[in-house]
Amino acid sequence: MNNKRALVLIFIVLASVIRAQTPDSKIKVILYGDKGSTGKGIPRVTELLGNDPQFSVVKLNAEQLRTQDWSDAKAIIFTGGSGSGQSKTIGEAGVKKVREFVENGGGYIGICAGAYLACEGFSWGLKVLDAKTVSNKWKRGEGTVKLEFTPKGQEVLGFKPGEHDIRYANGPIYCAANIEAIPDFEPLALFRTELAENGSPKGVMVNAPAMVAAPFGKGRVLCSSPHPEQTAGMESWIVNATLWVAKAK
Numbered sequence: 001m002n003n004k005r006a007l008v009l010i011f012i013v014l015a016s017v018i019r020a021q022t023p024d025s026k027i028k029v030i031l032y033g034d035k036g037s038t039g040k041g042i043p044r045v046t047e048l049l050g051n052d053p054q055f056s057v058v059k060l061n062a063e064q065l066r067t068q069d070w071s072d073a074k075a076i077i078f079t080g081g082s083g084s085g086q087s088k089t090i091g092e093a094g095v096k097k098v099r100e101f102v103e104n105g106g107g108y109i110g111i112c113a114g115a116y117l118a119c120e121g122f123s124w125g126l127k128v129l130d131a132k133t134v135s136n137k138w139k140r141g142e143g144t145v146k147l148e149f150t151p152k153g154q155e156v157l158g159f160k161p162g163e164h165d166i167r168y169a170n171g172p173i174y175c176a177a178n179i180e181a182i183p184d185f186e187p188l189a190l191f192r193t194e195l196a197e198n199g200s201p202k203g204v205m206v207n208a209p210a211m212v213a214a215p216f217g218k219g220r221v222l223c224s225s226p227h228p229e230q231t232a233g234m235e236s237w238i239v240n241a242t243l244w245v246a247k248a249k
Contacts, residue, residue, distance in 0.1 A: 026056040027246050030076040032114075034061040036086030039169075041079025041111055044229045048238050055242065062089045066097060074246035075107035078114030080169065080227060086117050087124040095126055102128050103217030107245025109238075112171045115223035120177045128216040129223060130182035131174045134204045141197035142169040145226065147210040153188030156213065156222075156249075158240045163192050166210075166234065171225030174209045185214040188222070213244075220245040 029049060033042050042059070049055045060068065070076075076098060078086055087095060102108045108128055110118040119125040121132025146163045154161065173191075176184065187209040194205030211224045222245050228237035243249040 027054055027075070027242070027248055028056045028058060028070075028073040029242060029246075030065070030070050030073045031057055031059045032062075032065060032076065032078045032086065032090070033059040034065075034086075035089040036082045036084075036113065037079050038081040039079075040230050041081070041227070045077060045079055045111075045238055048229060048235055049242065052239055054239075054248075062091070062094060065090055066094045071101070071104075073101075073106065074248070075109060075242055076101060077109040077242070078111070078117050079229070080112035080114070083113040083116030083119075084122070084124050086113060087122075087126075095124075099126050099128055102126075102219035102221065105218035107219055107242070107247070108216070108221045109241055109245055110221075110223040111229060112169060112225065112227060115174075115225055116172050118221055118223050119172070119174075120179050120182055127182070128219075128221050129212070129214055130177050130179050130184055131172075131212065131223075132177040134173045134175050134208070135201050137198065137200040138172070139170055139198045140168075140173070140200045140205070141195035142167075143195055144168070145195060145205075146192040147189045147226065148192050149189045149211075150187050152186055152213070153211060156188060156240065156244050157211075158236055159234075164234070165231070166226045166228060167231045168195060168226040171227075173205050173225065174212060183215050185209070185212040185221075187211070188213050189224075191225075220247065 118129040120127045145168045188211040196202040228234040
């Protein structure tokens with residue numbers, strides 16, 4: 001009898017170890033990969049999260065996003081490209097599904113175009129973030145700018161105080177939309193320098209939010225105007241951001 005009990009205990013321990021090593025134990029992350037998402041964002045996020053054993057990354061096109069059941073995911077990510085293009089491609093059904101996912105407790109990360117997509121201030125937006133842009137002249141330019149993380153940003157994203165260089169490519173310059181039904185956002189980082197090309201207004205980017213976070217329903221939203229995933233030295237950003245929206249940190 002003692003031998004049988006010992007064997008049962010060994011079996012239970014081994015089963016637990018096997019379960020701990022299966023993809024089911026990982027944080028499932030949906031990465032949107034279809035029209036509207038272009039450039040290096042998708043491959044870079046795939047690489048950085050894919051190399052981390054905490055995550056299981058599933059890339060979905062618009063049709064899969066609309067029709068498949070991915071309610072077991074902890075977060076969804078929209079990278080750079082065109083926010084309006086992303087919205088148009090996933091369609092009204094996709095917009096509704098993503099919004100409900102976040103409202104029901106899922107996490108949302110938007111980078112550049114994905115940060116535009118989150119906004120309340122666009123008719124085509126997901127309206128999960130109480131934000132709009134200070135100007136409709138969005139083509140501010142591409143290059144390196146400086147930002148500084150707030151104390152909350154340092155806590156959530158793991159970066160040290162002081163200014164940091166980061167790649168910027170026409171990302172949104174946020175201000176509050178002041179919609180009472182949507183919680184206010186909190187800045188995680190502030191721009192300290194700016195690009196203002198193509199007739200875009202000067203002076204509005206410096207000290208404006210570069211990264212923001214907010215609750216939405218039971219979920220969390222985190223958006224970045226610039227591209228930390230494409231900036232040397234910021235490789236940990238997407239990991240910490242995903243852990244935070246997935247409520248794993």
